[in-house]
Amino acid sequence: MSAASCLLTEDQFLCSICLDVFTDPVAIPCGHNFCKTCITKDWDMNVPYQCPNCKEVFNTRPELQVNTFISEMAAQFRQSAQQKDSSSSSEQQAAKPGEVPCDVCTGTKLKALKSCLVCLASYCETHLEPHLTMSGLKRHQLIDPVENLEARMCMKHDKLLELFCKTDQMCVCMLCTVLDHKNHDVVPLKEDYEGKKAELGKTESEIQQMIQKRRLKIQEIKHSVELSEEDADREISDGVQVFTALKESVERSQAELIDTIKEKQRKTEKQAEGFIKELEQEISELKKRSTEVVQLSHSEDHLHLLQSFRTLNTAPPTKNWTGVRVSPPSYEGIVVRAVNQLEETLSKQMKKLLTEAELKRVQKSAVDVTLDPDTANPKLILSDDGKQVKHGDIRKDLPDNSERFDPCAIVLAKQSFSSGRFYYEVQVKEKTEWTLGVVRESINRKERIPLSPQNGCWMIWLRNENEYKALTDPPVLLSLKSQPERVGVFVDYEEGLVSFYDVDAAALIYSFTGCCFTEKLYPYFNPCLNAGGKNSAPLIISPVNHTE
Missing domain, CATH: 1.20.5 (Single alpha-helices involved in coiled-coils or other helix-helix interfaces)
Known part of the structure; x- marks a missing residue:
């Protein structure tokens, strides 16, 4: 063992966390060693659990067992190092102000390394050696050096305070337990x-x-x-x-x-x-x-x-200049007319710019929406990816579940929303009729009902190719400068707002304001009848390309 220890260096016995010789060394699954206290504190403070050296992460906290072999080697190395240090200059170990001096040293008091609770004395490296080597003294309880060891003695009985009275919450000696603390709940200090x-x-x-x-x-x-x-x-x-x-x-x-x-x-x-x-x-x-x-x-x-x-x-032929005048041009009203025209232009442009900015903001609330086949009317045809729907004329044999719309040609999205903001876009290009919007979860799915906010519906529609309406009560006819090819739908649940946008024109189509939402809201799609192929184009849920 001594031959082997001679080949070992100090670095091999140092914990990489405390940079001191191992105390209760433990090995973790990656193979690195640390003091048990050091790695425990590190894992208590940091999650996930990982090796401080190689940074390997452990999904569960490893169980720690002291490696007795490394512990014994470290103890021998520590003892050898202490003996080596003790043979060096003693002046370097002299107790400084505030440090605990050795009670055995005569002359220059050296710095104490440990205090013995049995001997009630503190020892430097040299005088501590018997406690490390002699079997009888090895059983004594050593602690980090402390002054005034007498304070650890019972003032009344002059015995070591080695018990704790749970009843009175105080440290006591053996005599205290049979006199002042008789029948109290007393346990050893260590316990x-x-x-x-x-x-x-x-x-x-x-x-x-x-x-x-x-x-x-x-x-x-x-x-x-x-x-x-x-x-x-x-x-x-x-x-x-x-x-x-x-x-x-x-x-x-x-x-x-x-x-x-x-x-x-x-x-x-x-x-x-x-x-x-x-x-x-x-x-x-x-x-x-x-x-x-x-x-x-x-x-x-x-x-x-x-x-x-x-x-x-006879006078030469000349022009009669009597009535000839050069009148200054009239500038009356020219500035006023220019300002009025500017005001009108600015109003239109500002409205357009503000709408563009507003559209950019609401597009940040874009969500991924897909169609729910369990809600689709039996005559509707849905794409495999759940992004398109059109009317198919032929009624499919489908289960008549409570979620399905019948007889209306309607399908809802799978996604529902009961808070926050959401936005999605639908392509309506080449369609002559359609209805879009949001509905509350409890909407009647088995009967035809008036589409209005009172019935839990907030939507707009196109009929007869160019007749756009907001389905309020009564409906509001909308005057649009161009036919939308992509319609953006935005909802702010808390604000009670439902807005529809012409995405390509960056124009607001209509807004329902002051709405009171108390249930989940579902995106609503109605591609309307096929009309002999005239309205065969599908409604398409489009990816949102943010407006530049």
């Missing part, structure tokens, strides 16, 4: 110590669970903040997009107003330029005639003057 230690372990475990719960709560709060930050960034982005578009519209309208005013001014200037040019031409002609008249008036040639007088005395 109550083990119980209290178990309670402390349980308390520690509960505290660790509380810590873990609070750590999880911190993660939850941080995650909520992250989600909030993402939502805030998206809202800012959407807001900037909306206001940028509105700003561009204002700038375009301003530019158009300026261009209109400038164009009016250009026309006025062009008209004035024409008049001025014509007047300057007449002035030029008049100046020429004036020169000729002056020259003739100074002529001494009687014949020439008389012959030319008739021609030069």
Whole structure:
């Protein structure tokens, strides 16, 4: 054994958790060794259970058994190390202020390593050796060094406090049990110590669970903040997009107003330029005639003057400019009309942008919806994936269960909702008639009933190819700019809101507000009659492609 121990190094006897020589070493399934107390505390604090060295995870907490062989080797190594250390400089082991000194040392008091509850003395490494090697002393109870061992003696009987009175909840000696604590519930200190230690372990475990719960709560709060930050960034982005578009519209309208005013001014200037040019031409002609008249008036040639007088005395042909005016263009009302037109444009554009932003928000509540064949009318044909339904004219032989709709050509989704928000989209392309919406669970499935919120139905329909209605009581005729090819259905259970959207146009079709939901809600689909193939296209539950 001594030969083998010489080949072993200190690192082989160190626990990787406490970095000290093994105390009650245990091996875990992956093969690594630790102090029993160290690995127990680690697993009490951390879940899942894993090896601190190789990080192997164990589904169930392994049972721990002390490895006696490694324990004995570690004890021998510790003893050998202690003997080696004791032969080194004793000054390094001298007790410092606050440390427990050895009661046996004379001269310089060395630092005590252990205190003996039987001897009521503390020992340094050297003076502790008999307690580690002598069979009689080995049975003494050693503890970490403590001062004032006399406090562990009964003040009244000067005996060791080695018992615990459960009745009075105090430590007592042997004489106390036959005198002051006679007939009390008294147990050895170790027995109550083990119980209290178990309670402390349980308390520690509960505290660790509380810590873990609070750590999880911190993660939850941080995650909520992250989600909030993402939502805030998206809202800012959407807001900037909306206001940028509105700003561009204002700038375009301003530019158009300026261009209109400038164009009016250009026309006025062009008209004035024409008049001025014509007047300057007449002035030029008049100046020429004036020169000729002056020259003739100074002529001494009687014949020439008389012959030319008739021609030069008559004024040249000119325009009568008396009634000619250049009137400044009228700008009255031009700014007001431009602002009114801008207001109308902005109103339409803002409504469209806000609807687009609203649609983007509700699309975040998208859910996966599939059709429930147990609710389908016997004449309906469902696709294998439960995403399409159409009317088949031929009645199938199906069980008449309580969930099935008959005689109405209706099918519900498998999914139901009793809280929160949900959204899904349905392709209605190439159909001439359809009905979509949500219904409460208790809707009458065996009779025809008026489709209205009073009867637990919130829906819209298409009839006669272009007649859209919201099925309120009475129904509301809807005026749509285009025929929807994809209809989005959004429900906010707590807010009592059911909204329908034209997904491709990013336009709101209709909203039921102020609804009072008290039951589960199911998505409702009615592809309507085949109409000789005219309405043969299916209703298709489409994947949600988030609006850009």
